[in-house]
Amino acid sequence: AAGLNVQLFDKSRGSGGRMSSKRCDVGDLDLGAQYFTARDRHFVEAVRQWQENGWLAEWKPALYQSQGGQLSLSPDTQQRFVGVPRMSALTRQLLGDLPATFACRITEVFRGERHWHLVDADGQSHGPFSKVVVAVPAPQAVALLSAAPKLASAVASATMEPVWAVALSFARALDTPVEGCFVQDSPLDWLARNRSKPGRAVGMDSWVLHASSAWSRQHLDLPREAVIEQLRCAFAELLGCAVPEADFALAHRWLYARPAQGHQWGALADADLGLYVCGDWCLSGRVEGAWLSGQEAARRLLEHAA
Numbered sequence: 001a002a003g004l005n006v007q008l009f010d011k012s013r014g015s016g017g018r019m020s021s022k023r024c025d026v027g028d029l030d031l032g033a034q035y036f037t038a039r040d041r042h043f044v045e046a047v048r049q050w051q052e053n054g055w056l057a058e059w060k061p062a063l064y065q066s067q068g069g070q071l072s073l074s075p076d077t078q079q080r081f082v083g084v085p086r087m088s089a090l091t092r093q094l095l096g097d098l099p100a101t102f103a104c105r106i107t108e109v110f111r112g113e114r115h116w117h118l119v120d121a122d123g124q125s126h127g128p129f130s131k132v133v134v135a136v137p138a139p140q141a142v143a144l145l146s147a148a149p150k151l152a153s154a155v156a157s158a159t160m161e162p163v164w165a166v167a168l169s170f171a172r173a174l175d176t177p178v179e180g181c182f183v184q185d186s187p188l189d190w191l192a193r194n195r196s197k198p199g200r201a202v203g204m205d206s207w208v209l210h211a212s213s214a215w216s217r218q219h220l221d222l223p224r225e226a227v228i229e230q231l232r233c234a235f236a237e238l239l240g241c242a243v244p245e246a247d248f249a250l251a252h253r254w255l256y257a258r259p260a261q262g263h264q265w266g267a268l269a270d271a272d273l274g275l276y277v278c279g280d281w282c283l284s285g286r287v288e289g290a291w292l293s294g295q296e297a298a299r300r301l302l303e304h305a306a
């Protein structure tokens with residue numbers, strides 16, 4: 001928006017990061033962020049604009065909570081948004097025609113005499129660039145900040161927690177009114193019924209289950225099949241209805257799902273070098289926090305470029 005030339009590199013095959021959706025035979029599944037809320041007025045305004053553009057819609061699930069094995073309705077007035085027809089549709093739209101190189105993992109960010117250069121996992125070099133913004137989870141950012149040791153050590157203090165995500169699809173819809181549920185006292189901490197989200201395929205009854213970070217940490221190296229089975233059992237126990245073997249199942253491990261602690265950093269920078277770091281872990285560990293942190297990095301970068 002400020003007229004600078006931007007080149008984006010991402011190690012994934014598509015945009016979205018932890019807001020990405022997986023394309024499966026049973027439809028698109030949001031395995032990471034499930035929805036987002038908007039509280040900061042700048043973000044509220046951005047969300048309003050995206051909604052007007054048709055990039056996202058409000059999700060109004062039949063919302064439940066489960067505590068000590070007791071399931072109860074838990075309606076509220078909180079507005080929750082999702083990308084349509086999949087979560088990652090939003091990032092795809094935001095990307096527009098910005099030059100982006102996907103499936104490109106950056107392994108080194110180094111400064112030449114006047115400019116920055118990036119090296120990817122295949123040894124290819126990219127650049128020169130006058131500024132670099134590192135927008136990845138803190139533990140992955142550290143390796144890219146060797147040119148600014150002070151910055152690297154601040155970032156290294158931000159640790160992140162894992163989350164196992166499991167998707168289960170059933171040809172016959174489960175006999176339950178639940179469409180979203182906040183869970184306590186279980187290996188799970190969240191579950192959502194995919195087809196209750198606007199614009200999703202309605203053929204199969206697909207669910208996304210998230211394990212708690214504590215359970216995920218304890219079962220980090222459990223084989224995928226065992227993760228699916230254990231979380232399916234926890235799911236069945238929680239719903240209290242018959243849950244057959246799924247017709248389709250997958251498990252995805254998010255190693256750096258959420259920040260372990262909250263920070264109010266906004267973004268971090270070595271402005272003299274032209275190196276900026278941002279991400280949800282600089283703020284609230286939510287989509288809104290990620291967006292605000294990116295805005296803050298951009299603001300500082302432009303301030304220094306002026």
Ligand SMILES: Cc1cc2nc3c(=O)[nH]c(=O)nc-3n(C[C@H](O)[C@H](O)[C@H](O)COP(=O)(O)OP(=O)(O)OC[C@H]3O[C@@H](n4cnc5c(N)ncnc54)[C@H](O)[C@@H]3O)c2cc1C
Pocket residue numbers: 009010011012015016017018019031032033034035036037104105106107135136137140163165210254256257258278279280281285286287288289290
């Ligand atoms: C299971 C789960 C559930 C969640 N649920 C919610 C929710 O309901 N509501 C909510 O608001 N938030 C939720 N979140 C959090 C939300 O998804 C994140 O806060 C937000 O997406 C973070 O955005 P980001 O841009 O900071 O980082 P990311 O989305 O992690 O983006 C970083 C990008 O950098 C790329 N990358 C990393 N290293 C390299 C490298 N070396 N070279 C090139 N590319 C690299 C990655 O591929 C990725 O695309 C959830 C997250 C998870 C994992």
Ligand SMILES: NC(=O)c1ccc[n+]([C@@H]2O[C@H](COP(=O)([O-])OP(=O)(O)OC[C@H]3O[C@@H](n4cnc5c(N)ncnc54)[C@H](O)[C@@H]3O)[C@@H](O)[C@H]2O)c1
Pocket residue numbers: 036037063064065074075076078080162163182210257258285286
């Ligand atoms: N699994 C992950 O890796 C991960 C990472 C980041 C964020 N998240 C989740 O993303 C969500 C985003 O937070 P937010 O503040 O934007 O959303 P939000 O306001 O809907 O929820 C915030 C928290 O409040 C509680 N809550 C809200 N409404 C409730 C209700 N009706 N009944 C019972 N409890 C309720 C839940 O504990 C929930 O986690 C949270 O649920 C958070 O746990 C998950």
